[in-house]
Amino acid sequence: MTDQGTQGTSHGPGGAVADSVDRRTLLRGSALAGAGVLAAGCSTAQAEIPSPKAAPNSARFDPRNWESIRAQFSLTRRYAHFSAFMLASHPAPVSAAIKHFRDGLDSFPQQYGLGMDDFRRSDDVRKALAGYIGTKAEQIALTDSATMGIGMVYAGLRLRAGDEVVTTEHEFYSTHEALRLRAQADGVVVRTIKLHDDPARASADQLVARLKAAITAKTRVVAVTWVYSSTGLKLPVKQVAAALAEINRRRDEQERVLLCVDGVHGFAAEDVTMQDLGCDFFMTSTHKWLFGPRGTGFVWGGPEAWARFQPVVPSFSMPAFTGWLTGRPPTGAPGDLATPGGYHSFEHRWALAKAVEFHQAIGKARVAARIRSQSDRLKEGLAGLGHVRLVTPRSAELSAGIVCCAVEGLKPEEVVGRLFEKHRISAAETPYRESFVRFGPSIVTDPREVEQVIRAMATLR
Ligand SMILES: Cc1ncc(COP(=O)(O)O)c(C=O)c1O
Known part of the structure; x- marks a missing residue:
């Protein structure tokens, strides 16, 4: 246990860590990756503002079907996205809602966006x-x-x-x-x-x-x-x-x-x-x-x-x-x-x-279970590889979606690079003093891709 005193820790960037975590690691790990005046905020000209189209839901969206859920994302299918949880890709209903509000703002920001509308x-x-x-x-x-x-x-x-x-x-x-x-x-x-x-x-x-x-x-x-x-x-x-x-x-x-x-x-x-x-x-x-x-x-x-x-x-x-x-x-x-x-x-x-x-349409419990089953399988597969050391606990009590590991004889960035270049798998190295390889199975990945990761990791001997 360490007592760092009033000057905080030596672990943040700017301290010893900054020297040992290189810029590339930080970038690849994606770590650093209205009101108006109230009195004028209540619009009287509201009726004249062109109303943007209602935000449509994708007609094909079936929240019970994982393929349909994945199809809501315009993530490239050329890669398996095990780092997608770091910065979201917007699923279709979210993109549509953003567009809906953006159109309104673009049509007349002072009337559409401010005061009571924002509240x-x-x-x-x-x-x-x-x-x-x-x-x-x-x-x-x-x-x-x-x-x-x-x-x-x-x-x-x-x-x-x-x-x-x-x-x-x-x-x-x-x-x-x-x-x-x-x-x-x-x-x-x-x-x-x-x-x-x-x-x-x-x-x-x-x-x-x-x-x-x-x-x-x-x-x-x-x-x-x-x-x-x-x-x-x-x-x-x-x-x-x-x-x-x-x-x-x-x-x-x-x-x-x-x-x-x-x-x-x-x-x-x-x-x-x-x-x-x-x-x-x-x-x-x-x-x-x-x-x-x-x-x-x-x-x-x-x-x-x-x-x-x-x-x-x-x-x-x-x-x-x-x-x-x-x-x-x-x-x-x-x-x-x-x-x-x-x-x-x-x-x-x-x-x-x-x-x-x-x-919520998919279901909070179903999302959690989907993430859990993929991360459990991933951990099981990685634990079975002699050259891989699993860092994340196996139990549900002490882990969630993130899975971290180390590969004997390879730096995390080498592993991440090989997965990306040879296996079309997007993973990350963690931007910390001690860095690991990190995967995040989520609603945009699926069990076949988890098997793909395990197979790819098996080749890194
Ligand atoms: C544990 C943790 N907290 C906070 C953040 C930063 O989140 P945000 O981008 O929303 O500020 C990250 C990584 O991005 C993180 O890993």
Whole structure:
């Protein structure tokens, strides 16, 4: 276990890692891959705006048929897409919704996109997300990415100099960097622990015990990831939450430890609600496993979490504008007030509801089961190859869709290059200090392609 002090960790880019992770690795791993003025926002000229065509669903879309689902994507069929979860390709209904809103905006942005139109459509998006994660729309802030949500939460939490954030050395860059910036700004102390020595042999009890042991009287936040993109390990978030609840029972409200989770690789890959997870803040993008519009995401927070958060970017929400116009501090839905304002690529944001609908038409549980059966088979196949070391745990308890491995005698980028060039398989190397080969079976891959990966990996002896 390491205590990194107020200057954050040495693991983020800019530290030792930057030297050892070359630029090519970062790029190939795809790691770095409205309001108007309220008073004028309610349009009187609405009727004159040419109405864009209703967003059509593809006539051939049969959500019970996996081939039909795959056919909604215009991904090239020349490759098997085991990295598609990193940045979404838009399925046909989402593309159609984006086009629908873009046509409206292009026809008359000042009338179509601003004021009440945005409030209404953004509310529809919040409601769709709330239904999907089993929570309330008012607790959801819309963002453009997981990184934006992570940055917002760690910058906006009400913490004092000397308060501690416990995080792990396994986090993605976004969490490490957000915490480094926070520590630099006001003396919040970031303590970085190692959750496990070998992810493949980790146990839920050991993961929880290490986190619990790191909590001190000064700890106010635990900053972790649900499914680690470094190894594919899935943190048993519910058990971590239960361990923290035990500690929190003995603490005053302001001193309780908040559990903040980067949920990006579990969201829309696992069939859970926020209640199932039991965390306080959940940050994700919706342009990964949900295959939602690129440049969309959200933060969900429970009431106690939002009460300890101070927005960092002015929202373009009704209460914030009203507060500004009347000279009174805004009151209103916390998610609305925390949503960063400014004009956005609204056609993408508003089309997010369609992505949720697309996913729900297939069925959350069916999507999760489809991902699980492919990743289970992939892990089984890889584990049977003598020259491959599986890094991701085998159990459903400690893994989700991501499958990471190492190949004896080959660097991850060599493996990824050979798979791409010789076998038409798109995989990635992980952009971390210790890099692995990473696959993400999803709704755009199928069991035959999983067998193709296993066969291809068998040739890399
Ligand atoms: C664990 C993890 N969190 C966050 C991100 C960044 O997500 P976004 O592109 O939505 O900011 C990534 C990778 O892209 C990731 O692997």
